[in-house]
Amino acid sequence: MKIELICTGDEVLTGATVNTNFSHISQALGDAGLEVIWGTTVGDDRETLLAAFQLASKRADAVIVNGGLGPTVDDLSQEIAAKAAGVELVFDETWFKRMEEYFHKRSRVMPPSNRKQAMLPAGSECIDNPIGTACGFAVDIGKARFFFTPGVPREMKRMLAEQVIPRLLQRSGRPGASILKRFHSFGIGESRADGMLADVEAMAEDGSCKLGFRAHYPQLETKLNVRGRDMDEVRRRLAPVEAEVRKRLGNFVVAEDDAKLEGVILDAMLAGGHTLAVAEMFTGGALAARIAPLPGAEKVFQRGVVARSLEQLRDAVAMSADSAAAEVSPAFAGQIATTLRESARTTHALAVLIELDEGEDRIEFGGTICVAIANAAGTTTRRARMLGGREWIRLGAVELGLDCLRRQLQGLPVEERIDFEKV
Amino acid sequence: MKIELICTGDEVLTGATVNTNFSHISQALGDAGLEVIWGTTVGDDRETLLAAFQLASKRADAVIVNGGLGPTVDDLSQEIAAKAAGVELVFDETWFKRMEEYFHKRSRVMPPSNRKQAMLPAGSECIDNPIGTACGFAVDIGKARFFFTPGVPREMKRMLAEQVIPRLLQRSGRPGASILKRFHSFGIGESRADGMLADVEAMAEDGSCKLGFRAHYPQLETKLNVRGRDMDEVRRRLAPVEAEVRKRLGNFVVAEDDAKLEGVILDAMLAGGHTLAVAEMFTGGALAARIAPLPGAEKVFQRGVVARSLEQLRDAVAMSADSAAAEVSPAFAGQIATTLRESARTTHALAVLIELDEGEDRIEFGGTICVAIANAAGTTTRRARMLGGREWIRLGAVELGLDCLRRQLQGLPVEERIDFEKV
Numbered sequence: 001m002k003i004e005l006i007c008t009g010d011e012v013l014t015g016a017t018v019n020t021n022f023s024h025i026s027q028a029l030g031d032a033g034l035e036v037i038w039g040t041t042v043g044d045d046r047e048t049l050l051a052a053f054q055l056a057s058k059r060a061d062a063v064i065v066n067g068g069l070g071p072t073v074d075d076l077s078q079e080i081a082a083k084a085a086g087v088e089l090v091f092d093e094t095w096f097k098r099m100e101e102y103f104h105k106r107s108r109v110m111p112p113s114n115r116k117q118a119m120l121p122a123g124s125e126c127i128d129n130p131i132g133t134a135c136g137f138a139v140d141i142g143k144a145r146f147f148f149t150p151g152v153p154r155e156m157k158r159m160l161a162e163q164v165i166p167r168l169l170q171r172s173g174r175p176g177a178s179i180l181k182r183f184h185s186f187g188i189g190e191s192r193a194d195g196m197l198a199d200v201e202a203m204a205e206d207g208s209c210k211l212g213f214r215a216h217y218p219q220l221e222t223k224l225n226v227r228g229r230d231m232d233e234v235r236r237r238l239a240p241v242e243a244e245v246r247k248r249l250g251n252f253v254v255a256e257d258d259a260k261l262e263g264v265i266l267d268a269m270l271a272g273g274h275t276l277a278v279a280e281m282f283t284g285g286a287l288a289a290r291i292a293p294l295p296g297a298e299k300v301f302q303r304g305v306v307a308r309s310l311e312q313l314r315d316a317v318a319m320s321a322d323s324a325a326a327e328v329s330p331a332f333a334g335q336i337a338t339t340l341r342e343s344a345r346t347t348h349a350l351a352v353l354i355e356l357d358e359g360e361d362r363i364e365f366g367g368t369i370c371v372a373i374a375n376a377a378g379t380t381t382r383r384a385r386m387l388g389g390r391e392w393i394r395l396g397a398v399e400l401g402l403d404c405l406r407r408q409l410q411g412l413p414v415e416e417r418i419d420f421e422k423v
Numbered sequence: 424m425k426i427e428l429i430c431t432g433d434e435v436l437t438g439a440t441v442n443t444n445f446s447h448i449s450q451a452l453g454d455a456g457l458e459v460i461w462g463t464t465v466g467d468d469r470e471t472l473l474a475a476f477q478l479a480s481k482r483a484d485a486v487i488v489n490g491g492l493g494p495t496v497d498d499l500s501q502e503i504a505a506k507a508a509g510v511e512l513v514f515d516e517t518w519f520k521r522m523e524e525y526f527h528k529r530s531r532v533m534p535p536s537n538r539k540q541a542m543l544p545a546g547s548e549c550i551d552n553p554i555g556t557a558c559g560f561a562v563d564i565g566k567a568r569f570f571f572t573p574g575v576p577r578e579m580k581r582m583l584a585e586q587v588i589p590r591l592l593q594r595s596g597r598p599g600a601s602i603l604k605r606f607h608s609f610g611i612g613e614s615r616a617d618g619m620l621a622d623v624e625a626m627a628e629d630g631s632c633k634l635g636f637r638a639h640y641p642q643l644e645t646k647l648n649v650r651g652r653d654m655d656e657v658r659r660r661l662a663p664v665e666a667e668v669r670k671r672l673g674n675f676v677v678a679e680d681d682a683k684l685e686g687v688i689l690d691a692m693l694a695g696g697h698t699l700a701v702a703e704m705f706t707g708g709a710l711a712a713r714i715a716p717l718p719g720a721e722k723v724f725q726r727g728v729v730a731r732s733l734e735q736l737r738d739a740v741a742m743s744a745d746s747a748a749a750e751v752s753p754a755f756a757g758q759i760a761t762t763l764r765e766s767a768r769t770t771h772a773l774a775v776l777i778e779l780d781e782g783e784d785r786i787e788f789g790g791t792i793c794v795a796i797a798n799a800a801g802t803t804t805r806r807a808r809m810l811g812g813r814e815w816i817r818l819g820a821v822e823l824g825l826d827c828l829r830r831q832l833q834g835l836p837v838e839e840r841i842d843f844e845k846v
Contacts, residue, residue, distance in 0.1 A: 007462075010633075010635050010648075011635065011637045011646075012446075013449065013459060013460075013462060014449055014450065014453050014458075014459070014603075014648075015445065015446035015447065015448070015449030015450035015451075015453065015459075016446075016450070016603070016637065016644075016646070017446070017637060018441060018442075018443055018446045019441070019442055019445065019446065020441055022438065022442065022464070023435075023438035023439075023440070023441045023442065024438065025438070026436065026437055026438030027437065027438035027439070030437050030438065035437075036436060036437070036438075037436075037465075037466070037468075037471060038463070038464070038465060038471060038475075039436060039462075039463065039464030039465070040461070040462065040463055040464075041445070041461070041462030041463075041464070042460075042461060042462070043460070044635075045460075048460060048461060052461075055478070070613065070638075071613070071614045071617070072613060072614070072617040072636060073617070073621070074635060074636075105787055105810070106810055106811075106845060107845045108842070111614045111615065111618060113614055113617060113618065114614060130786065131786050131812075152638070152640075212439075214439060278729075282715075282716060283712075283716075284708075284711050284712050284714070284715025284716040284720075284724075284727070285707075285708030285709065285710065285711030285712035285715060285727050285729065286708065286712045286716075287708065288707050288708030288711075288729045289706075289707045289708035289709045289712050291707070292705070292707025292708060292729055292731055293705055293706070293707040293709075293813070293814075293817055295784070295813070297707075297731060298731040298732065301707070301729075301731050302730065302731070302732075302735050303728070303729065303730050303735055303738075303739050304707070304708050304727070304728065304729030304730070305726070305727065305728055305729075305739070306701075306708065306711045306715055306724075306726065306727030306728075306729070307725065307726050307727070308715060308720065308721040308724055308725070309721065309725075312725050312726055312767070315726075315766075315767075316726050316728070316767070318741075343738075344735070344738075344739070361718070390716070390718075391716075394716055
């Protein structure tokens with residue numbers, strides 16, 4: 001099945017917005033075993049939109065259009081879809097009621113301009129958007145089935161996963177089942193992972209397993225896409241490959257599939273009846289922000305303190321000024337963690353201290369990171385030096401701090417060299 | 424002049440790489456007063472590349488192709504360019520020598536595969552790449568002039584700015600200039616903004632001003648794109664429209680152009696010699712994370728405390744337990760801010776308390792937010808109720824807290840109803 005993707009909107013065409021919707025949709029289709037063969041980007045302009053729809057309708061079997069379903073005058077997708085399909089726009093009473101409810105629940109009056117969102121091409125299939133007022137729809141244009149999705153990322157993502165991909169899989173004719181198995185690791189670069197795992201594809205018969213990577217610093221995602229006649233066959237094919245990848249990536253695997261590092265930590269702490277306090281500097285609240293808002297975190301996350309100077313951090317955890325020299329060292333990080341654990345009355349405390357190099361931000365800009373974890377048994381510390389600019393170091397330090405906590409909770413060595421580290 | 428952009432490569436087509444080259448090129452052209460009217464993304468595939476070149480050659484006056492100039496077998500741009508132009512590939516002795524020098528300077532031997540990079544379509548103009556081995560080139564295909572650029576971002580950016588844009592400006596018969604003016608607001612939904620501003624386009628002559636919006640919750644971006652013969656004319660046309668938009672959006676404008684809310688706050692605090700401490704709950708460090716890592720924030724941001732329970736928060740700011748009933752109220756938020764301001768010895772303290780509804784996360788899930796700002800003059804408070812799910816409330820609360828601080832620093836009313844609020 002030939003699938004095309006049309007992204008609409010002046011903001012993506014002019015480059016004001018980086019087109020992350022395109023990459024999300026294309027990846028999600030790829031993960032489902034479907035393939036995008038052509039991408040088009042056009043602005044909020046009747047003539048080019050029509051031309052884009054017509055061209056795709058001749059080349060493709062299925063087309064996903066993203067954007068242009070909003071209530072404003074520059075949202076033109078329904079109008080041009082109707083024109084390209086050679087049908088009228090008709091008022092969808094059901095969707096209009098849904099929108100009225102949506103506004104009512106928020107104690108707002110629906111502006112008259114929103115009526116436009118309930119006008120759909122005659123004969124089109126309404127595609128539900130449970131979290132917004134933009135109604136998705138599917139309609140035939142030429143030989144292709146067009147799926148119209150909203151530009152708001154969270155609405156698009158949900159509609160794509162729950163509504164569009166199942167319809168595409170059904171239409172694809174190609175029978176079969178597939179699983180996408182994902183490993184999230186921290187500390188192994190893409191090139192090294194590629195070298196470590198290059199031969200695992202061959203473990204599954206008939207080229208039915210495809211290995212892929214997605215590097216999104218500081219984590220690396222390793223993906224196994226396995227296809228087969230049915231789910232039994234797929235699971236049978238996946239099992240040995242999955243086990244081998246898990247073994248080779250070893251301690252560096254922080255989570256699998258939809259799980260995340262912070263969720264793995266939270267689950268381990270909930271299971272152990274633990275509680276947590278966190279002290280941070282240049283990471284500026286980012287460590288706390290990964291854990292504190294999670295459902296269930298109110299039982300675990302007790303306190304976070306952030307300060308930009310070592311002296312303020314010492315004051316914030318109520319440590320006496322003459323107890324230790326304030327410096328970015330494993331020893332001082334350990335004392336911060338120990339004091340914080342006592343004052344917040346938690347079972348665990350994590351401290352992540354950073355000393356940045358002097359001078360302007362640049363690609364060789366570096367920083368020294370000291371991590372300490374205090375629990376009833378004492379303190380565990382880790383020191384690392386990283387290069388790559390301020391933001392690179394900040395992101396790396398957040399991940400290193402969380403990963404040290406994961407390793408400590410899982411009984412794994414906290415000291416294990418990572419690829420981002422400069423020895 | 425009609426300009427198209429063709430991005431090539433499996434990594435962008437599959438979404439493995441987010442296509443930031445597209446947004447960079449389109450923005451850089453826009454800044455130069457040139458306009459991209461069509462974007463195409465295709466993979467490393469002979470058939471689709473040829474089709475993409477042929478389609479663009481019929482529609483456009485100029486086409487920028489990005490990627491596919493490397494030494495590997497999947498780099499096909501020269502080969503397909505020659506085919507589309509109906510000419511042979513010829514060996515460019517001069518560029519080959521440049522490549523040999525390039526490797527020699529780095530004490531490396533050039534691999535034989537790099538010879539491919541010196542094969543250019545007959546009759547094409549070589550475009551210099553002073554920092555890489557991929558030779559840019561320009562060639563006529565159909566009625567359009569095609570400019571081929573490397574996929575490596577830093578090589579592309581330099582070639583675009585120094586070589587391609589000057590050639591495009593020279594070829595564009597139409598002299599012209601443009602400005603993109605941007606307003607970032609918090610508290611006005613896209614539909615309402617559209618209603619408030621629909622008539623401002625008409626203030627500029629000849630349809631030379633285009634109004635657009637980009638909603639990225641919780642902020643809304645309002646854009647004015649104004650064109651004219653030269654920058655003087657553009658500025659003259661923009662001035663009255665810009666002033667009117669600023670007036671109508673009023674207190675809700677948090678920043679303009681490249682500025683951000685957190686930067687506006689930081690600048691105001693630096694200018695006033697102020698310092699800041701922040702107390703947060705369910706926002707879990709996200710408030711601190713917006714300000715603390717900014718360059719210069721070490722002078723302003725002194726301390727952040729995060730706790731998930733009111734009692735822990737009271738302890739964390741060292742408030743005595745019998746001083747007030749712990750509850751999400753403006754009064755208690757005010758006491759938290761006042762106490763924190765004293766213990767952190769700052770001029771300002773911001774507290775953002777949240778009480779979430781009970782039960783499962785859902786789209787009608789709500790929360791009550793109490794914001795307090797303490798400074799030498801006393802405390803200012805704000806209470807708001809929002810619906811929209813846990814993450815929606817969390818993001819809204821962060822923005823509301825920061826925006827209250829901005830308003831307080833700018834002497835604007837902190838109490839002003841926002842569209843996301845349920846009264």
